[in-house]
Amino acid sequence: MTQIKVGVIGGAGYTAGELLRILVHHSAVEIVFVNSSSNAGNPVVDVHSGLIGETDLIFTSELPFGEVDALFLCSAHGDSKKFMDNNEVPAAVKIIDLSTDYRAKSPHHDFVYGLPELNREDIRKATRIANPGCFATAIQLAIFPLAAAGLLTDEIHVNAITGSTGAGVKPSDTSHFSWRNNNISIYKPFGHQHLGEIGQSLRQLQAGFSKAVNFIPVRGNFARGIYVTAYTQCSLSLEDAKELYKDFYKDAAFTFVVDKNPDMKQVVNTNKGIVYLEKHGDKLLIVSMIDNLLKGASGQAVQNMNLMFGLDEKAGLGLKSIGF
Numbered sequence: 001m002t003q004i005k006v007g008v009i010g011g012a013g014y015t016a017g018e019l020l021r022i023l024v025h026h027s028a029v030e031i032v033f034v035n036s037s038s039n040a041g042n043p044v045v046d047v048h049s050g051l052i053g054e055t056d057l058i059f060t061s062e063l064p065f066g067e068v069d070a071l072f073l074c075s076a077h078g079d080s081k082k083f084m085d086n087n088e089v090p091a092a093v094k095i096i097d098l099s100t101d102y103r104a105k106s107p108h109h110d111f112v113y114g115l116p117e118l119n120r121e122d123i124r125k126a127t128r129i130a131n132p133g134c135f136a137t138a139i140q141l142a143i144f145p146l147a148a149a150g151l152l153t154d155e156i157h158v159n160a161i162t163g164s165t166g167a168g169v170k171p172s173d174t175s176h177f178s179w180r181n182n183n184i185s186i187y188k189p190f191g192h193q194h195l196g197e198i199g200q201s202l203r204q205l206q207a208g209f210s211k212a213v214n215f216i217p218v219r220g221n222f223a224r225g226i227y228v229t230a231y232t233q234c235s236l237s238l239e240d241a242k243e244l245y246k247d248f249y250k251d252a253a254f255t256f257v258v259d260k261n262p263d264m265k266q267v268v269n270t271n272k273g274i275v276y277l278e279k280h281g282d283k284l285l286i287v288s289m290i291d292n293l294l295k296g297a298s299g300q301a302v303q304n305m306n307l308m309f310g311l312d313e314k315a316g317l318g319l320k321s322i323g324f
Contacts, residue, residue: 003030007068010075011036017048018298024055026316032068037061073097095128096301102130103197114304123307134296136194138226141273142288145248147205154233155211161218162226189216225264226292234284253313271299271317
């Protein structure tokens with residue numbers, strides 16, 4: 001089997017750690033380098049200790065672009081664009097960016113929005129991918145089937161709670177244990193940065209959609225996972241809504257519509273998205289959940305890599321939920 005040779009930029013964060021956890025066991029991948037200027041010369045396991053016994057990779061400050069087929073950008077938001085502006089990456093190297101920098105369509109770049117449930121065929125042909133945001137992924141999975149059927153006729157109301165890993169590895173007042181534990185709070189109500197990409201995707205499926213997506217993000221007192229509840233007016237019966245959703249996701253590799261009210265542990269440590277529906281009067285309630293570090297970041301990035309290189313979409317992503 002021909003190996004895909006990959007490099008990782010910004011290798012010390014949570015998403016890079018999850019990415020490496022997947023790639024070191026991906027049968028079609030060889031990790032050529034993991035870049036981190038602040039950790040150069042140190043073993044990767046000094047930062048990502050969960051990989052002890054699984055890799056002997058050393059962080060490097062070098063950028064040997066000519067030795068890789070694919071490059072994962074795991075840097076902070078804003079840094080990916082700086083990286084692309086300041087480095088000449090060979091055109092043959094495929095790029096998957098996990099930041100927000102290229103998610104908005106623009107004549108100034110050729111990045112394809114990398115949500116397979118929306119753009120699978122475009123991803124297969126792409127050389128540059130903008131990996132979706134974690135909240136954006138979970139919310140879009142909840143409402144895509146309605147948009148595709150032209151059934152979004154009213155405002156959409158979304159409450160979504162996320163684990164502390166969504167804030168990144170750098171400590172902050174709202175991410176350290178003593179504040180986060182036994183606590184809950186909202187932030188960026190109605191103005192979260194992921195709303196832009198959500199609106200862009202909805203208009204791709206339902207041209208002219210202009211209703212508000214009223215999004216209240218919530219900080220949860222757990223480490224990983226996103227749990228979304230969304231509702232909007234919908235004329236479909238529950239049975240017809242379920243049929244619509246199951247048909248829309250029938251070919252999805254990782255998104256499943258279930259009949260039993262789920263809980264978040266069913267997706268934690270997996271690349272799954274789970275969607276559940278209820279009807280209350282004229283409102284359709286949709287529950288959607290993912291692991292923010294996997295389907296919301298690194299797992300989806302590998303899913304995109306698989307598509308770009310013609311591999312089985314599920315390759316390397318046989319991750320299991322904890323199940324209890």
